[in-house]
Amino acid sequence: MTETVIRELIHPVIMSGGAGSRLWPLSRQLYPKQLLPLAGERTMIQETAKRVEGARFAPPIVVCNQEHRFLIAEQLREIGIESPTIVLEPVGRNTAPVAAIAALLLAEKEPTALILLMPADHVVLDKEAFANAVEIAAAAAREGAIATFGITPKAPETGYGYIQQGEATSIPGCFRVQRFVEKPDRETAQRYIDAGGYSWNSGIFMFRAKAYLDELENFEPAIVAQCREALAQGRRDLDFFRLDEKAFKASPSKSIDYAVMEQTAHAAMVPVDMGWSDVGSWQSLWETAPHDANGTVAEGDVVALNVKNSYLRSEGPLLAAVGLEDLVIVATHDAVLATRRDATQDVKKIVEEIERSGRHHHIHHRRTYRPWGSFDSIDSGEHFQVKRLTVNPGGKLALQMHHHRAEHWVVVSGTAKVTRGSEVFMLKENESTFVPVGEIHRLENPGAIPLELIEVRSGTYLGEDDIVRIEDHYGR
Numbered sequence: 488m489t490e491t492v493i494r495e496l497i498h499p500v501i502m503s504g505g506a507g508s509r510l511w512p513l514s515r516q517l518y519p520k521q522l523l524p525l526a527g528e529r530t531m532i533q534e535t536a537k538r539v540e541g542a543r544f545a546p547p548i549v550v551c552n553q554e555h556r557f558l559i560a561e562q563l564r565e566i567g568i569e570s571p572t573i574v575l576e577p578v579g580r581n582t583a584p585v586a587a588i589a590a591l592l593l594a595e596k597e598p599t600a601l602i603l604l605m606p607a608d609h610v611v612l613d614k615e616a617f618a619n620a621v622e623i624a625a626a627a628a629r630e631g632a633i634a635t636f637g638i639t640p641k642a643p644e645t646g647y648g649y650i651q652q653g654e655a656t657s658i659p660g661c662f663r664v665q666r667f668v669e670k671p672d673r674e675t676a677q678r679y680i681d682a683g684g685y686s687w688n689s690g691i692f693m694f695r696a697k698a699y700l701d702e703l704e705n706f707e708p709a710i711v712a713q714c715r716e717a718l719a720q721g722r723r724d725l726d727f728f729r730l731d732e733k734a735f736k737a738s739p740s741k742s743i744d745y746a747v748m749e750q751t752a753h754a755a756m757v758p759v760d761m762g763w764s765d766v767g768s769w770q771s772l773w774e775t776a777p778h779d780a781n782g783t784v785a786e787g788d789v790v791a792l793n794v795k796n797s798y799l800r801s802e803g804p805l806l807a808a809v810g811l812e813d814l815v816i817v818a819t820h821d822a823v824l825a826t827r828r829d830a831t832q833d834v835k836k837i838v839e840e841i842e843r844s845g846r847h848h849h850i851h852h853r854r855t856y857r858p859w860g861s862f863d864s865i866d867s868g869e870h871f872q873v874k875r876l877t878v879n880p881g882g883k884l885a886l887q888m889h890h891h892r893a894e895h896w897v898v899v900s901g902t903a904k905v906t907r908g909s910e911v912f913m914l915k916e917n918e919s920t921f922v923p924v925g926e927i928h929r930l931e932n933p934g935a936i937p938l939e940l941i942e943v944r945s946g947t948y949l950g951e952d953d954i955v956r957i958e959d960h961y962g963r
Contacts, residue, residue, distance in 0.1 A: 612762025637686025643676035892946030
């Protein structure tokens with residue numbers, strides 16, 4: 488291997504577009520599973536980014552839902568990634584267009600750039616095995632392959648697609664793809680495992696930018712054309728790049744598997760056993776988490792007595808369980824899920840029913856995140872609403888006014904800088920102020936610690952859409 492090859496950077500591209508509805512009630516549209524610490528202290532996107540840091544890798548490109556942009560930027564900043572490239576999807580268009588966007592971006596300066604394409608919400612327990620597989624896939628990509636990572640199957644899983652291994656390539660540890668198989672029934676999945684030579688389809692890929700674009704141009708030229716147009720008509724938005732909505736929406740919505748891998752003659756697979764899970768259900772999270780002597784996982788404020796082979800998690804209230812077996816119970820501040828472990832793939836159906844009923848519980852938590860911090864809806868009734876606001880150091884709300892509500896603010900901790908009409912003044916702990924209906928106002932945190940305050944809204948209409956932004960630091 489030459490010195491030039493050793494030094495060649497790998498460009499990680501992290502896909503963060505999913506909603507993870509099977510992990511409701513923790514995962515919701517505005518706070519999906521990749522932004523949650525489901526398998527450790529860090530969130531899943533943070534863990535994904537940490538797997539690809541160091542001299543071997545270029546700074547990551549993240550392609551995400553535009554609604555999550557500030558949360559993702561903040562979570563990456565927390566782990567020391569200060570200037571990632573964050574591309575905003577106006578609509579979801581599956582993985583083939585996402586890969587095309589990244590390849591087009593990199594190909595402008597480096598047509599042969601090596602791209603490692605990864606979902607943001609996967610668990611990888613064996614980092615060394617992952618690193619070894621990356622090197623094998625990179626070597627294959629240098630030879631012109633579009634390589635995918637095949638996961639050594641542990642059970643006849645019906646929630647994954649399968650890849651049948653073909654003949655060996657010239658790269659040790661890398662094989663040609665014989666065929667891709669859709670998610671099978673349990674009997675078929677068991678046959679695959681018994682026969683050997685089959686792997687789970689991980690959805691992780693390695694390829695050169697030009698090699699991928701050439702193949703995509705052959706099979707799905709409309710995707711390349713629309714992605715090229717979405718970039719050309721896109722624009723910078725603060726620290727983000729916003730794709731043009733009309734052009735990107737016109738792209739066909741296809742996965743890499745359908746658009747390229749099932750048709751190309753250059754498909755290769757690197758089989759690897761790296762403690763992988765796509766955490767696609769509470770069952771899969773139970774499988775990867777540490778168990779107690781009874782096979783039970785308990786996270787948060789949980790008291791369990793004679794509970795076997797279950798997953799118990801609380802994000803707030805005390806969760807007490809007695810005499811249970813093979814169950815999943817997850818409690819948040821505003822919702823509780825209870826299901827058998829073998830039915831967790833159907834949680835998505837519950838989410839669909841919640842949406843049909845007109846509730847909001849599939850969209851956001853009681854705590855709602857904003858670029859300046861967050862607010863927790865504590866109580867509400869006719870003509871009043873109580874919230875606890877947390878404003879990050881340096882954070883500032885928009886200069887704004889409301890037509891239908893007044894606001895009372897009481898500082899719990901930290902220091903608040905308040906603009907109210909022509910006045911600008913400071914509030915400290917245990918001090919308060921009042922903002923009348925129609926008054927122009929702004930709240931800022933000039934301090935070095937989070938600002939915590941209680942906001943009491945009163946008025947005839949208290950919806951979040953009663954806001955006129957006059958000046959907004961975040962460009963909303």
